[in-house]
Structure formats: structure tokens, C-alpha cells
Amino acid sequence: MTQDIQDRLNAYITAQIMKQPGRTLGADEALISGGLIDSFSLVDLALFVEESFGVRIDDTELNAQTFDNLGQLAALIQGRI
Amino acid sequence: MTLAQIGIFAALGLLAGAVQTRLPRRWAMLALSVLAVFWLQPALPIRGLDFWLPLVSLGLSAAVWAITLPSGIRAERRDGIAGLVILALALGVALTRHLPGLCCLTPSRPPETLPVLIALAAFVGLVWLAARGFGRQPWTLHARVAALALIFVILKSEPLTGAAAAGLRSLAGQNPALAAPVDIRWLGFSYLAFRLIHVLRDRLSGRLPVLHLDEFLTYAVFFPALTAGPIDRIERFQKDLQADFRMDATRLQAAGERLAQGLFMKFVLGDGLALFALNPQNAAQVQTGGWAWLLLYAYALRLFFDFAGYTHIAIGLGLLFGVRLSENFNRPYLQPNLTAFWNTWHMTLTSWLRAYIFSPFTRALRARRWPAGPIILLSQLLTMLLVGLWHGITWNFIIWGLWHGLGLFVHNRWAGWAKDRPALPPRLAALGGGLLTFHFVALGWVWFALPTPQLAGRVLRVLLGGAP
Numbered sequence: 001m002t003q004d005i006q007d008r009l010n011a012y013i014t015a016q017i018m019k020q021p022g023r024t025l026g027a028d029e030a031l032i033s034g035g036l037i038d039s040f041s042l043v044d045l046a047l048f049v050e051e052s053f054g055v056r057i058d059d060t061e062l063n064a065q066t067f068d069n070l071g072q073l074a075a076l077i078q079g080r081i
Numbered sequence: 082m083t084l085a086q087i088g089i090f091a092a093l094g095l096l097a098g099a100v101q102t103r104l105p106r107r108w109a110m111l112a113l114s115v116l117a118v119f120w121l122q123p124a125l126p127i128r129g130l131d132f133w134l135p136l137v138s139l140g141l142s143a144a145v146w147a148i149t150l151p152s153g154i155r156a157e158r159r160d161g162i163a164g165l166v167i168l169a170l171a172l173g174v175a176l177t178r179h180l181p182g183l184c185c186l187t188p189s190r191p192p193e194t195l196p197v198l199i200a201l202a203a204f205v206g207l208v209w210l211a212a213r214g215f216g217r218q219p220w221t222l223h224a225r226v227a228a229l230a231l232i233f234v235i236l237k238s239e240p241l242t243g244a245a246a247a248g249l250r251s252l253a254g255q256n257p258a259l260a261a262p263v264d265i266r267w268l269g270f271s272y273l274a275f276r277l278i279h280v281l282r283d284r285l286s287g288r289l290p291v292l293h294l295d296e297f298l299t300y301a302v303f304f305p306a307l308t309a310g311p312i313d314r315i316e317r318f319q320k321d322l323q324a325d326f327r328m329d330a331t332r333l334q335a336a337g338e339r340l341a342q343g344l345f346m347k348f349v350l351g352d353g354l355a356l357f358a359l360n361p362q363n364a365a366q367v368q369t370g371g372w373a374w375l376l377l378y379a380y381a382l383r384l385f386f387d388f389a390g391y392t393h394i395a396i397g398l399g400l401l402f403g404v405r406l407s408e409n410f411n412r413p414y415l416q417p418n419l420t421a422f423w424n425t426w427h428m429t430l431t432s433w434l435r436a437y438i439f440s441p442f443t444r445a446l447r448a449r450r451w452p453a454g455p456i457i458l459l460s461q462l463l464t465m466l467l468v469g470l471w472h473g474i475t476w477n478f479i480i481w482g483l484w485h486g487l488g489l490f491v492h493n494r495w496a497g498w499a500k501d502r503p504a505l506p507p508r509l510a511a512l513g514g515g516l517l518t519f520h521f522v523a524l525g526w527v528w529f530a531l532p533t534p535q536l537a538g539r540v541l542r543v544l545l546g547g548a549p
Contacts, residue, residue: 035421040493046444060288063432
């Protein structure tokens with residue numbers, strides 16, 4: 001289940017945010033602190049998560065302390081489904 | 082904070098480190114924080130105000146704690162004891178008016194005891210009612226946010242502060258014609274308001290942990306962070322308060338290093354550079370571009386060393402008490418672009434604004450399917466405008482905010498466009514980007530450092546090789 005979430009997140013982030021469809025992100029690759037996702041795209045990612053998984057990520061959680069890679073974000077979503 | 086005050090806090094920290102159990106340490110931190118609110122407040126010309134403002138800081142914090150208790154949760158005995166400790170300390174400070182010649186914690190003689198007792202009773206009534214469950218509806222939380230924002234506007238606008246000073250002078254039986262905006266210098270309010278708004282907003286979104294009054298008060302007015310931040314998040318701060326704390330050689334060394342680094346940066350580098358940093362006096366006199374750039378470089382470095390040095394001191398003092406305050410700076414002048422600069426300069430303020438202004442605003446527009454470009458422009462302008470206004474409601478701070486908002490927008494668009502079109506080797510691009518970013522930020526400081534657009538315009542003309 002978590003792997004499925006990770007795959008869907010990977011597909012969205014690489015295609016819509018990074019504009020590099022087909023790329024595969026590592027589960028522990030730093031997304032926010034590594035500069036791959038900026039603060040504007042983080043909001044888009046939160047909206048995508050809300051629409052796709054029915055899980056709300058609060059504005060105060062859109063930071064590297066809450067999640068900084070696919071693994072952490074997938075675990076956060078899994079914990080709220 | 083003065084060197085003497087930092088020294089006294091550090092000595093108290095070493096004493097606290099000798100206390101190995103959690104309970105006395107917790108109460109000692111509360112007591113110290115409450116007393117420091119009075120002690121750090123600078124003297125004010127309006128009679129009694131340098132006592133009343135710290136008292137209101139404490140009262141506001143206690144009231145916000147009470148109304149942010151989750152529904153169904155009532156205050157406990159521990160909260161009652163904390164309330165009594167705070168009252169006893171505030172009353173004790175007020176009673177020092179009867180001890181002339183003895184060291185006072187307030188910069189001038191505290192007001193008469195009867196009005197203090199009435200104010201304390203009013204605060205107790207408000208907090209008690211809220212702690213019993215009255216006034217905890219969402220609209221009252223929104224009203225508190227609006228009230229804090231209103232106080233903010235009054236304190237940051239010179240005409241409004243002047244009018245408020247005149248009113249307070251009349252109340253105190255002093256001549257209102259002598260009122261000036263500097264009459265109301267409320268130490269730490271900017272940071273306190275941001276902490277309280279954070280708590281109120283997190284309560285509204287259901288993300289606030291259950292807090293005891295002693296934890297909340299210590300967080301709101303924690304003395305190392307009272308005057309210049311950082312603006313910590315309460316759930317992180319609470320974890321430190323609840324953790325077991327043992328002062329050992331490693332912690333002591335870490336605290337000592339941060340304190341030494343901070344003292345050197347603030348009092349040696351920062352104060353040294355202040356001697357020839359850009360200011361309204363030399364801005365009006367400078368005639369040549371070379372000198373103007375020297376003044377500006379000195380100002381840019383002075384601002385960093387002063388503020389980052391202060392953060393080191395705050396973090397060092399916090400470590401002595403077992404609290405690891407959030408970092409606020411991470412080599413901002415060495416960043417390759419403006420976005421990275423703002424991710425590393427006054428980080429706790431930018432995180433706060435991102436969480437409570439930028440992201441909600443962006444989310445609201447994005448959910449309405451607005452295109453990305455206009456949203457990024459509006460969000461960056463709004464956020465940076467608020468950063469400017471946070472420093473003061475003046476034209477120069479507005480221009481400074483818009484300068485950075487536009488800069489962030491341009492960088493965002495440029496970064497998207499240039500991602501697939503690398504024109505320079507990465508190292509050269511980083512070096513060029515770093516130099517460009519530093520100078521963009523430095524030119525922005527001209528608006529920040531000077532009080533009027535005319536003076537800033539004069540310096541900018543000289544900087545760019547024009548006639549003064």
C-alpha cells in the first residue's frame with residue numbers, strides 16, 4: 001500500500017512539479033531541503049494529496065521537518081487514510 | 082540584552098544545570114521568564130508603563146492559553162499553581178515600589194499597589210472564565226488574532242503610536258503634547274504576538290497539543306528569545322520542556338561555543354561595523370560611489386552579525402536550560418539565489434509566514450484553479466509586504482517588501498525557464514548567482530536602513546554613480 005502511494009506521488013512530482021516525467025525519485029531523496037520542490041509547488045502537492053487520497057496536509061506541515069522525502073510523505077498519508 | 086544581563090542569565094543557567102530533576106527546573110524557568118519580562122523592558126517616559134506593558138504581555142499569554150484549551154479539557158491543579166506563581170511574582174515586582182534603594186526589576190518605580198491588584202484581578206477573572214470553558218468558540222479565537230494584529234498595527238505606525246502615547250499620557254496625568262512614538266516601546270511584543278497567533282491558528286486547525294499554563298507561559302516569554310526571537314513552534318518547545326535534562330560536558334561545551342560565537346559576532350563584529358555602517362546621518366553626507374558602497378557593505382554585514390550573533394546567544398542560553406531553540410540563520414549571504422537567501426535568513430519568521438500567510442493564500446487561489454504565475458506574484462508580494470510592515474508601517478519598509486516580493490517572483494520564473502537551459506558551468510552559475518543575490522539584498526537594505534524614500538533615493542543615486 002505504501003509503495004503504491006509512493007509510486008503515485010513519484011509520478012505526480014516528477015511529471016507536474018519537476019517536469020521530468022519518467023524519472024524515479026529515491027524513497028529517501030530530499031525533496032524540500034534538496035531544493036526539488038519549492039514552497040509554491042508544496043501547496044500543489046498538498047492539493048494533489050487531498051484530491052487523490054482524501055488526506056489533508058495542513059499548511060503548517062508543508063516543511064522539511066514534517067516530511068522531506070517520498071517515504072516520509074507516504075507514511076504520513078498512510079497514517080491518515 | 083546587555084552584556085551584564087547575558088552574563089547573569091548564563092550564570093543562572095549554570096545554576097539550573099546543577100538541578101538535575103525536571104520539576105524544580107521547570108518552575109525555575111517559568112519564574113525566571115516571568116521576572117525577565119519586567120527586567121528586560123526598557124524605561125519609558127509614561128508613568129508606570131514599563132510595568133504595565135510587561136504585565137499585559139503576561140496577561141495576554143495566560144488568556145490565550147485559557148481560550149486555546151481543547152473543548153472538554155479544564156484547567157488542572159498544576160495550572161492553578163502556575164497561575165498563583167505568576168500572580169505572586171507580578172505582585173512581588175509591583176511591591177518593590179515600597180523598597181526604595183533596593184534593586185528593582187523594573188526600570189522605574191512600579192505603579193501604586195491598588196491599580197495593580199485591580200488589573201491582576203481582572204486578568205484572573207478573564208483567564209478563569211476561559212479556563213472554565215467560556216469564550217472558546219472559533220469566532221473568539223479569530224477575534225483574538227484580529228486584536229493582536231490591531232495592537233501590532235498601532236505599535237508599528239508612528240502616527241497611531243503617537244496618538245496612543247498621548248492618550249496614555251493623559252491617563253497618567255502627564256502632558257499629552259509631549260507624546261512621541263518612542264514613548265511606547267513594548268519589549269518583545271512583535272515576537273510574542275507571532276507566537277500567540279501561531280497558537281491560536283493551530284488551535285483553530287485542531288493541531289495544538291494540550292498544554293499546561295507553566296509550559297505555555299515559558300514558551301511565550303522564554304527570556305533568551307523574548308527580545309529578538311527565534312519564533313519557535315510550541316509543540317517542539319514543549320518536547321524540550323518535557324524531556325529529561327542532564328547538564329553534561331557536551332551540552333556545556335555546545336552552549337559555551339554558541340554563547341562565545343554570538344558575543345563575538347554581536348558585540349565585536351556587529352558593534353564594530355556599526356561605527357561606519359549606513360545610517361541616516363552618513364547617508365545625507367556621502368558624496369562618492371566608493372564610500373557609499375563601503376557604508377552599504379558595512380551595514381549588510383553589521384545587520385547579519387548583530388542579528389545572527391543575537392540568535393547564537395539566545396540558542397546558547399536556551400541550551401543551558403535544556404531548550405534547543407530553532408536556528409534562525411544558515412549562511413544567508415552565501416546563497417546562490419534570492420529564494421535560497423530567504424530560506425536561510427530569519428528562518429523562523431519566514432517559516433511562520435509561509436505556514437500562516439503564503440501557503441493558505443496560495444492554497445485558496447490554487448483551489449480556484451488560478452494559473453501559477455499570477456498566484457506566485459500575488460503570494461510573494463503579499464508575504465514580503467507583510468514582512469516589511471512587520472518592521473514598521475512606513476513607505477520605505479513597503480518598498481523594501483515589494484522589492485523582495487518582486488525579486489522572489491522573478492527568480493521563481495527564471496529558475497523554471499533556465500532549468501533546462503544551463504548556460505554556465507554550475508560553479509560559475511553559483512558564484513554569479515551568489516554575487517547577484519548579495520547585491521540585490523544589499524541594495525534592498527538601503528530602503529530598510531533609512532527612514533525616508535528621499536534619503537534612500539539619494540544614496541541609491543550615489544551608489545549607481547549619479548550625482549547626490
